[in-house]
Structure formats: structure tokens, C-alpha cells
Amino acid sequence: MPWKGEKDPYKIWLSEIILQQTRVExxxxxxxxxxxxxPTISQLAKAKDEKVFKLWEGLGYYNRCKNLLFTARYIAKELNGVFPGNYEDILTLKGVGPYTAAAIASFAxxxxHAVVDGNVFRVLSRVFAIDTAIDSTAGKSEFSILAxxxxxxxxxxxxxxAIMDFGATVCKPFAPLCNHCPLQKICKAYLEGKVNYLPVKEKVLQKKNRWFYYFLFQHDGKILIHQRLMKDIWENLFEFYLAESNEHLHWNEASVKEWLYEQLGIEKAEIVHISPQFAQQLTHQNVKGQFIKVILPAIPTTLEHHEWLSLQQIRQLAFPKFINQYLETGALQASLF
DNA sequence: AATCCGGGGCG
DNA sequence: CGCCCAGGATT
Structure with missing residues (x-):
């Protein structure tokens, strides 16, 4: 890893935030x-939100990015640019929990302070044959104390x-290399034949289905853009005008026109294109949907206080992957549509 | 204590 | 298709 042996707390912090629930590669x-x-935290602190979110685009868990910026500015302004140098102070930083605080404190x-990440849970649960659920409060406490x-x-x-590298390369989630493992003689799970049953998780996550129908409203060479600021997926990213449904809707020119009139009072509209289905799997929900291009000769009163942006402005914004999948098909050319 | 937050890789 | 990933915040 490029940050191995790194001592700059800024770089360690940045890498650890990026690596939360994210593979190294x-x-x-x-x-x-x-x-x-x-290159420095003060330069990050001076950056514009939009540019930083564009850099983060595609990485997921976008609140990490929001907290990253907040913390950079907090350290630059309130702490004179000096990164806190002890565990307790590091832990107070936004976006920094027990794992990241221990990582920064020990690496920099x-x-x-012992790190307890997914690797450590796995290694310790196997070496000591502990079947306490790692996603329970009791488990978190027990494994932290043991670590x-x-x-x-x-x-x-x-x-x-070392323990994280060991978990990532030898004591892997599936098909661990027990045959070559240096801990073979002391690993309780190996000795008791329980390796494949550890660690234990107790929570099963439920997946929801959502249907997102995006209207690309074009007027006078500009397109309606909306920023997602509600507590939901893709917070702070941008999108087009969204009509969400909890079921599959079948769109054609007539049903689009009817919907535009009933929901937005739009009487005049040119339906340019209805895209095929797009889909994206998230950890906790399935998003499916379509994109519908509409040219509006006039902005209806119902859409007056929305933002209308040019293609050039739109290219600076960070979009969720669901939308980028569509944009990558060349849907928005220089001449719009 | 429970729930939510992305996107990618792998078997 | 289900699981996991150098987790954390919110309620």
C-alpha cells in the first residue's frame, strides 16, 4: 500500500476514511x-465542496466525504492545522470511530491502541474460538477487550x-489458508474444526425494492438538476427530477403525458426518449428505473424554484452510479437532445 | 439496540 | 446471488 510506513497523520487519516468498508484496491x-x-490538510480545508464530492464520486458512503471536509476545516481553523495527537482527541473527530482512531493513534x-476491524474480528474469533456475534453490543465489547x-x-x-494483513491474506473469510497458517497449532477454531463457522453474525439484512423514474426536463438548453439533501441514499449527490414508486411502472408516451399533467400541471411537453430499464444493487436495497427525456417549451409554475443547469455545469457535479450508468451511454451530448 | 449508508469483488 | 470489505452516525 502506498501509505505503508506513512507517519503523516493527515495521510493516514485520509486513507483510513477512504478504506472504511472499502477494499484496498x-x-x-x-x-x-x-x-x-x-497534499496537506489546510489545502483540503480550503477546497470547494463540489470539487471534493466529485473526487469522491463512485466511492459510496457519501457521508464519509461530508465528514472528511468538516474535519479538515475543523482542524485547520480550530486546531491551527495541527492534527490531534492522542486517541481520545482523535476519537472526537467527525467520521472517526474506534477503529479509525486506533489506526491513526498507532500508525502515526x-x-x-488496538484496531478492531473486520479482519481482527475474524482472526480473534477463530484463534480463540469465540462464537459471540460480532455485530452485537456484547461482541463488540468482548472483542475490543481481547484485542x-x-x-x-x-x-x-x-x-x-500485521493482524489486519494476516486477516486479509491468510485468515480470509472464505477458503482461509489454514494449511500454511503459522497459528495452526494454537488456533482453537482450527483444532476444533470450527473455522468455517466463525465469526458469527446475528443480524440478517432486509433488502427493499425501489423504482426511480428520472425525468430529464430540458428548457432553453438547460436541464433541471436537484441535490439530494434528505436523509436517504446518495446524500449530497445530484440527480434529475425524480418520481419514485414502490412498484414497477410501465411508461409510454401517453402515460408520461398523463403523469406530467396530473402531477406537475404540464400541458405542453415533447417526450423525446424513454430509456430502457437500469438497475443497481446497493447493500440494503435494489434500485431499478428508467430515464425519460422531456423538452418543455415553458417552465411550469410547479418547477419554478428548481435549478436549471447547462451541460457544462452538470459535468462538474457528482452523481450516483445509477445515473452515471445512464450518462455513460452518451445520453447527454453537447447538443443535449 | 436497531437501522441506515455504496459500490465492487468473489465464489 | 449472497457475503464481505482496514466502520460510523443516527435514532
Whole structure:
């Protein structure tokens, strides 16, 4: 990893935020782009929200990006640009929880705080054959205490890196390399034949189905754009005019015109195109939908206080992948539609 | 304590 | 298709 052996708390913090629930190979290029654009925390603090979100586009969990900016500005202004140097103060930073605080404290300042991430849960649950659910409050507490007990207090940074590397490459979720494992003789799960049953999780997550029908309203060379600011998926990202449904709707020119009239009072509209179905799987919901291009000769009163942007302005904005899938088909050319 | 937040990779 | 990923915030 490019940040291995790194001692700059800014770079460690940035990489750890990027790597929350994110594979190293997925986050690497994002990390490099951020460091190239913002080599120091004060430069990140001065950045415009829109540019930072554009850099984060596609990485997911967009509140990480919001908190990243907030914390950069907090450190730049309130702490004179000096990154906090102890676990308790690091933990107070927005977007920084127990894992990230321990990672920064141990990697940057060699302080004795044990990281407990998905790798550590897995390694400890197997080596000690603990079947307490890792997603329960009791489990989090039990594994944190155990992780602290087995931490190497002389080299906490190296130890933390090592146990996570070990979990990622040897003690893997599926098909772990028990045959070559140096802990074979002391691993309780291996000795008891329980490796494939650990760690234990108790919660099963439910998936919802949602149908997103996006109207690309064009008027006078501009398109209606909306920023998602509600507590929902894709917070702070941009989108077109959204009609959401909890069921599959079948659109044709007549049903679109009827919908436009009944919902928005639009009488004159040219239905240019109705896209095929698009879909995206999220961790906790399935999003399906279509995109409908509409040219409006006049802006209806119901759409007056929305933002209308040119293609050039739209290209600067960060969109969810669901929309980018559609845009990548070449749906928005220079001549619009 | 329960629920929510993305997107990618892998078997 | 289900699970997991160098987790955290909110309610």
C-alpha cells in the first residue's frame, strides 16, 4: 500500500476514511487523487465542496466525504492545522470511530491502541474460538477487550498492520489458508474444526425494492438538476427530477403525458426518449428505473424554484452510479437532445 | 439496540 | 446471488 510506513497523520487519516468498508484496491486510486489535489490538510480545508464530492464520486458512503471536509476545516481553523495527537482527541473527530482512531493513534504516533476491524474480528474469533456475534453490543465489547489484551504494546503500529494483513491474506473469510497458517497449532477454531463457522453474525439484512423514474426536463438548453439533501441514499449527490414508486411502472408516451399533467400541471411537453430499464444493487436495497427525456417549451409554475443547469455545469457535479450508468451511454451530448 | 449508508469483488 | 470489505452516525 502506498501509505505503508506513512507517519503523516493527515495521510493516514485520509486513507483510513477512504478504506472504511472499502477494499484496498478499490480505494487506492481515490487516495492518490486526493493526495495529488490536496497534499496537506489546510489545502483540503480550503477546497470547494463540489470539487471534493466529485473526487469522491463512485466511492459510496457519501457521508464519509461530508465528514472528511468538516474535519479538515475543523482542524485547520480550530486546531491551527495541527492534527490531534492522542486517541481520545482523535476519537472526537467527525467520521472517526474506534477503529479509525486506533489506526491513526498507532500508525502515526505509535500509541498502544488496538484496531478492531473486520479482519481482527475474524482472526480473534477463530484463534480463540469465540462464537459471540460480532455485530452485537456484547461482541463488540468482548472483542475490543481481547484485542487490547493481545496487542503488542512495544510496536502497536506494526502489530495492528500485521493482524489486519494476516486477516486479509491468510485468515480470509472464505477458503482461509489454514494449511500454511503459522497459528495452526494454537488456533482453537482450527483444532476444533470450527473455522468455517466463525465469526458469527446475528443480524440478517432486509433488502427493499425501489423504482426511480428520472425525468430529464430540458428548457432553453438547460436541464433541471436537484441535490439530494434528505436523509436517504446518495446524500449530497445530484440527480434529475425524480418520481419514485414502490412498484414497477410501465411508461409510454401517453402515460408520461398523463403523469406530467396530473402531477406537475404540464400541458405542453415533447417526450423525446424513454430509456430502457437500469438497475443497481446497493447493500440494503435494489434500485431499478428508467430515464425519460422531456423538452418543455415553458417552465411550469410547479418547477419554478428548481435549478436549471447547462451541460457544462452538470459535468462538474457528482452523481450516483445509477445515473452515471445512464450518462455513460452518451445520453447527454453537447447538443443535449 | 436497531437501522441506515455504496459500490465492487468473489465464489 | 449472497457475503464481505482496514466502520460510523443516527435514532
Amino acid at each position: 478499490q480505494g487506492r486510486s481515490y487516495y492518490e487523487n486526493f493526495i495529488q489535489n490536496y 504516533f505509535n500509541l498502544p 487490547d489484551e493481545v496487542l503488542d504494546r512495544k510496536e502497536p503500529g506494526i502489530y495492528n498492520q
